[in-house]
Amino acid sequence: MITTNIGKVFGLVCLAVGVSLIGVGCNGSSENGNGSELSGKVQIDGSSTVYPISEAVAEEFGAVHKDVHPIVGISGTGGGMKKFIAGEIDICDASRGMKEKEANACKEKGIEFIELSVAFDGLAVIANPKNTWCDCLTVGQLKELWRPESGVKQWKDLNPKWPAKDIKLYGPGTDSGTFDYFTEAIVGEEKASRSDYTASEDDNVLVTGIQSDEYAIGYFGYAYYEENKDKLKLLGVDGGKGCTTPSLETVRDNSYAPLSRPLFIYVRKSALERPEVEAFVKFYLKNAAQLAKDVGYVPVSDEVAKANEEALKGALSK
Template sequence: MSMFKKGLMLGSVVAVLFGGAVGCAQSESGKENPEGNNGGLSGSVTIDGSSTVYPISQAVAEDFMKENKDVRVTVGESGTGGGFKKWSNGETDINDASRPIKDEEKTKATESGIEPIEIPVAYDGISIVVNKENDFVDSLTVDELKKIWEPESKVKTWQDVRQEWPAEEIKLYGPGTASGTFDYFTDEIVGEEGKSRTDYTNSEDDNVLVKGVQGDKHSLGYFGYAYYLENKDNLKVVKVDGGKGPIEPTDTTINDGTYAPLSRPIFIYVSNKALEKPEVKAFVQYYLETAKDLVGDVGYVPLKDEEYQASLDKIK
C-alpha cells in the first residue's frame, strides 16, 4: 500500500502514534536527526488546512514521529480557508495552504499577535478529470472551462460546450468554498476569486470528488494533481488549452509552468509563536529537509534545493 493511500485511509483528522524503539538517528530519507535517537523532544504539533497539501504533511508527520516517539503530530483537512481561521486564532501550529494567505487572513492573524511565515513546499497542477468511459473529451480550453463553471452558467449538457458532443447532462464535482483550490481555480478560470456556479457536488475531501467522477459516466471535476495520479487508472485527465495548445498535467509541465494557468506552488504557514515550541521548529526543519523525497512519493512536484534552503534560513 502506498504512503499516500495509507495516510488517506486514516481519515480527515489523523493522529498516528508510533511505539517501540527507534534504532538509529536517521530518517528513511537519510537525513540526520540532530536531536539523537528519540529526538529529545516531546509535546505536540497541530496541523490543519488544505486537503491538497494534506498528503505531504501526513507523510512527513509519519516519518517524523518514527524518529520522535514522544511527539504527537495531528494533521487535519478542513480546507485552506477553514484552516486559516483556526490558525489565526492560535488553535493550530501550522496551516496547510493551496494558495497564499489573503490580506484579511493576515490581518486577523496579526490582531492575534501571530506573524505569518510562508513556506512553499511543492508545486501542484489542478487536474481536470472526466469519467474513464468518456471517449469524446480529450481537452478543454480555458474559455470552455469558464463557460462551464461561471456563475449562472447556461451549460447543462456536454453539447452546450461543443456542438458535436452528446446532449448528456454534465455532473460536476469540485472543492467547497473553504478550499484554496476553489479560490485559485475560480480566480484563474472564471476570472474572479470565489465566483462559481453553485449547482455542483462540492466537498473539502478530494476523495469524495474522485469517487463522484468515477461513479458518473458524464461527470467532470477538478482537484489536486496527487489525487489524480493516485487514481489515474480509474479517471481520465483532460488537457487544458491556455492559449498555446492542449497541455496535460505532468511533473515536467507543472514544474516548468507550461501547464498554465493551473500550475501553482502550495504552502505551509507557521507562526512565530509556534516556532517557539522546540517540537514545532524541529518538525518544520524536518519537513523542509525531507520534502524533496516525500513530495514525489505522494504525487506532487518538488521545489529546487535552493528554495527549500531559503525557507530553512527563514526559520533559523
Template sequence: MKKLSVALAAALFVAACGGATASPSGPALTGDISIDGSSTVYPIAEAVAEEFQNANSGVQVTVAFSGTGGGFKKFCAGEMDANNASRPIKTSDKPGDDGVAGTADDVLSEATICKNAGIEYIELKVALDALAVVVSKENTFVACLTTDELKAIWDLDSKVETWADVRAEWPAEKIDLYGPGADSGTFDYFTEVINGEAKRSRSDYTASEDDNTLVTGISGSQYALGYFGLAYVTENADKIRAVEIDGGSGCTAPSADAANDGSYAPLGRPLFVYASVAALARPEVAAFFRFFLENTNELAAEVGYIGLNDADLAAAKATLEAALK
C-alpha cells in the first residue's frame, strides 16, 4: 500500500476513535465482517479492509473472491455480510423447462432468491472499471481489436482458431484463450456487451475466477488473449499489455478518462458492493462501509481503478445513511 494521504490518514484517525458510529469515548469496535464476490472488486475491498483494520484492531475483515455470481449465492443464503459485484444483481426470473413464467420450475434471479430468504440489501456503487482485453508483452502484432472481431473470437460456436482467422495478415498461430469463469460478473458483462447475451460464449478456453491465474497464462504465451479488470493490467504491466478497442468510434485504450467520458464503450462499467441491511445494524459493519465510501476514490485509484464523480459518490453515501437510520 502506498503512503497514506493526509485525508485518508485523518479518516483513519476518525475510524480509530469510533467516530464513524459513536463518540470518541465509546467502546472500541470488535467483530468479524465477511465479504465475497467479484475478483475485479476484490483489490478495492481488500485495500479498504487493510486500512480499516489498521485503525480497528478488534475487527477482522475477510475478503474472498468466488466471482460475482458465486458470491451472490453465499450472500443470498445469509452466509456473507456483503458481496462485491462487477455487474448489478440479476432481477429477472426466467421460465423453466415448461416455458411458462410464474410457475414452480422458474429459474429464480439473485434478487428473488435473496427476497425469498429474507435478505434485504443495499446497492453501493464504489468505483468504475475499464474491462481490458489483454495480450502478452511478446505479442507485437495486435494493437487494436474491434468489437466485431471480439465477438467473432469469443461467441458461442466461434470458428476462429488462429490469429489469421481474425485478420489474414496476422500469424496463423492458435489463439490461447483465457477468461473468467461462468460465476464471474466480468464474464456476464463481457459476454452481454460483446456477444449480445450474458453467458453466451465459447467454452474452449482456460477459465479461472482468479485474475492472477489468467495473468500468468497470458504472459506465458505470445499468442494468448484474455480479458479482465484494468487493475490487473496496471499491476502486471511488465508481463502483459491491454490492446485498444474500437467500439465504432475508433481505437481507444482503457483508461480512467476513457471510462468516465464514455469513449471506451462498451467495456467501461461501474463496480458495486451489496451490503446486507441486517449486517449494517452491527456497529463494526456500519463503520466499515462509512469508511469504505469516505476513502473509495483514493484507494480505488491506488489499486488501478477509477473513482466516482461527486454525484455518484453522494448518492452512494445517501443510500448507506438511509439504511443506517
C-alpha cells in the first residue's frame, strides 16, 4: 500500500479546499439533499497508479463522513474494468482510457458511466542505482528490449560498450493500464510484450526486485519512483528530441514523450443516485488537484477540471 505524503494532507484539506462549496462540512455534520446524514459504502477498484489519489480522497472523505465507508482496491485497470462491467463497484480507477470492447460491454449490460480526468502521470524507466553505464535509452532501444520475441538478453545487446550481463526485467502485469500504455507507446501495439519478465500489479514488488539486482531494469508510474527515488535510478528516454526524464514540468508540457498519460476515474451513473456516491465524487473533484500534487502527479488544467464538473453536473441532472 502506498503511504506517500497523504497523511500530511488530511488535516489540511478542509482548510486548503473549499469543501463547504459541495455541501460537506469539516465538522462532520454534512448532509445530503434531504437533510439526513450520509451512510453506506462506496466501492472503488482498479489502477494501482490512480490508487494513491483515490485512497487519499477516501481517507479524508471517510474522516468527514463517519458513516460512509469508501473502499479502494487495486486489481489493475483491466481487473477494475471487469468489476465495473459486472456491476460490482461504483468507480473504476484507470490509468488508460476505456477500451472500445469495454465500452461495448457496458452498453450490453445497460451500464451508463462518466469519464473524469483526475491527473496526469509519466511512466518512469528504472534501473538499479549501481548501474553506471546507462543513463538514457532511446524509444528504439526500449522497443527492442520489450518487444515479443526480443533477442536482447544482455546489456551488451543494446550497446556493445555495456556489460555482458543478463538483464533482469520487471514490469506491471497484463491487467495493468500501465502495461497497456507502455506497450502501445513503446512497442507500437497494446499488450505486445515479451513474457520473460517479473510481472506484478504491486509496484512494491517491482521496486524490491530492481533494487536488489544490479543488472535489473523495469518501468512503472513516475509517482511511485518519486516515493522510492533513494533506492532507484531514473533513466531518461529519447523520443527523438533528446534525452528527457519525467518530472512535473516535462509531463505537464508533454516534452517527456511518449511516456506521459492522463489518469481517470469512471463512475457508474446509477451509483450517483446514491447520495453517498454523489457526495464522494464531488469531494473527489474538489480535492484531486491538491492531492495529485502531494502524491507526485500533475494536476489537470483548469479547462479539464471545468469539463469534469460539467460532466458530473450533466449526469446528475438526468
